[in-house]
Amino acid sequence: MAGFVALVAGLMWGARSGVQFSLTFIALKALPVLILGGFESVPGAIVGGLIIGASEKLAEVYIGPLVGGGIESWFPYVLALAFLLIRPEGLFGEKHIDRV
């Protein structure tokens, strides 16, 4: 199931930007999406993907020139990080209660 969804994502990405080895980095980009949306939540993944994708490009266009550009590479991670500090379980994730 995971493989199938990833396959579809890979096909769509390949149709849009061509296939190279650097594709492995895309998989890493899925991590902040997952975290922003929250684990164990399908709507979270979709909303998270939209937020990450949009904010990454917007940041590149609006904040990028101020600091010299190229911030696309790390912006999603910092965004996810800042978000986690406020809401550690993500947007739609379930809140975990620690027990000893």
Next chain:
Amino acid sequence: MFYRESGQFKSSYAEDQQIFPIRQDRIGIAALLVLAFVVVPLTADQYWFSAILTPFLIFSLAALGLNILTGYAGQLSLGTAAFMAIGAFMAYNVELRLPWMPILGSFAIGGLCAAAVGVVFGLPSLRIKGFYLAVATLACQFFVLWAINRIGWFSNNSSSGVITAQKIVIAGYTLDTPAAKYLLTLAIVTLMSLAAKNLMRSETGRAFMAVRDMDVAAEVVGIRMMHTKLLAFAISSFYCGVAGALFAFCYLGTVEPEAFNLDLSFRVLFMIIIGGVGSILGCYLGSAFIILLPILLNLVAGGVSHTFGVEINHASLSNIELIVFGSLIIFFLIVEPHGLARLWQIAKEKLRLWPFPH
């Protein structure tokens, strides 16, 4: 038969608490040190020093740093290469801008800068844990590389971001042969491993392990969470920073920021997973596995093509190497999930009874 503690009595607390309580272990370690410090420099050739032994030691040190954080304190990190980059570039800058600074001082300052950055990126670990923390350290990895690439100060405004490490001069002696660099690396790695080994036996080390095993419980029994976690990040980044400085000064000589990319982080992570998470010995075994196995596979492939007269072209050869390498990693992890260090421990337990069955 020979490897056992029977008949070795301890009559003082100091004896009871020594690092290697069994005499055979002490002899073994002493023999290993003599081999590394005396025999190897006399026998090995240049290729061995510069292509195998020095990187092996440097990666062991980086793995040691990551193991302190991941193996002992239980905080997953993917930012090892970033800390190494900070160590390398700061050591270079200190040498460049403060020419009177001794080289070991520059290495230490490089390590301390890495530690400071490590503490900053370790702050999220107080609120998030596990897989989430991996993303936080991933942010560190990308952000640091970006900063080094963009801010000219780090590479002294070189257009491509490449730095060339200065000569290593210690007390008037210039260390420019591979053998001398190997000895310097070996000395630093030995001292820092000893420090790490002792740290892990101390109160701090036990606090790390308590946090790893269950952080809520550790907090309940009175371990200061912020202090412990940030200390783990600082110490780990310090080790990685020094490893990075050695990587630049003793191994490569000329470094670009891209040398410290995510692949390097993953390599160090693989090292500690294969070698054994939470074990000092495991860092060395894992580093040896990752560094030496490709070379060994290369030799084997060369031998095979030579004896059977089969021509294998270079591209497919390197791909075969990767395939074999990957399957060996999976094989080892299935056979022994706790890493190579655990295999050695099992062997030691078997040796105690050998040749008797019980």
